[in-house]
Amino acid sequence: MFAALLVGLLLLLPQTVAAEDLESLYGRALQASQSGDFVQALPLWDQVLELSPNDAAALSNRGNVRLALGDPDGAIADQARSIELAPEEPDPHLNRGTAEESIQDWAAAEADYLWILERDATDASALYNLGNVRGSTGDWDSARRLYEEAAHARPGFAMARSSAALAAWQQQDLVWAEAELRKLIRRYPLFADARAALSGLLWQGGFSGEAESHWAAAAGLDTRYRQKDWLLDVRRWPPQPTQQLMAFLALEER
DSSP, rough: OOHHHHHHHHHHHHHHHHHHHHHHHHHHHHHHHHTTHHHHHHHHHHHHHHHHHTTTHHHHHHHHHHHTTHHHHHHHHHHHHHHHHSSTHHHHHHHHHHHHTTOOOHHHHHHHHHHHHHTTTHHHHHHHHHEEEEETTTTTHHHHHHHHHHHHSTTHHHHHHHHHHHHHHTTHHHHHHHHHHHHHHHOOOHHHHHHHHHHHHHHHHHHHHHHHHHHHHHHHOGGGGHHHHHHHIIIIIOOOHHHHHHHHHHHHTT
């Protein structure tokens, strides 16, 4: 009887060890992803998926890491497989949309965001990302509306409010844009996006002294706002605000 029990325990042991290894690997992979160490995270997710190839969450996480490492096609493939395994989960659609945006496949990204919004019209991330898509295709009226809806759906979504102000600026609704940016700065004094935007808007209006003051704060918080390509392609500023900020910086650097 004792021998039979011992054999049974030995047969169970490899599965128990494998389960413990998987849990440990998953935790390490997640920690590396969350800390931004994507080079370390990728092989860890590969190992997780070797042990559990149908783990939809692991596939979606690896897809995010692949995108961060400059592999949008691999990211899209991982998110698509995750969707097959968990067809009602919104996160893989959101993540795939982000990867599709990175290769400017606006129609595919929009379809993924609309899939989410058809099921939850108040999903702030999908609203915001769809606003980015609409802005990237030149529809700033729709982009502004979506940014405002995202900010309403998630109180404290400062980037959505800043994007709405930038879209308003693009529409020449300058009074509203300035008022909204000032509100954001009062509430979030270290928010570089609003500071940089207000710098360009004030300079355009002839208030160069105050523009320089806000820019000094913005530049100290985030140097990327000096980069035109980053503003347009990554942060997704509209063309008019971008042009005005670049003009202000060109004059400041003379």
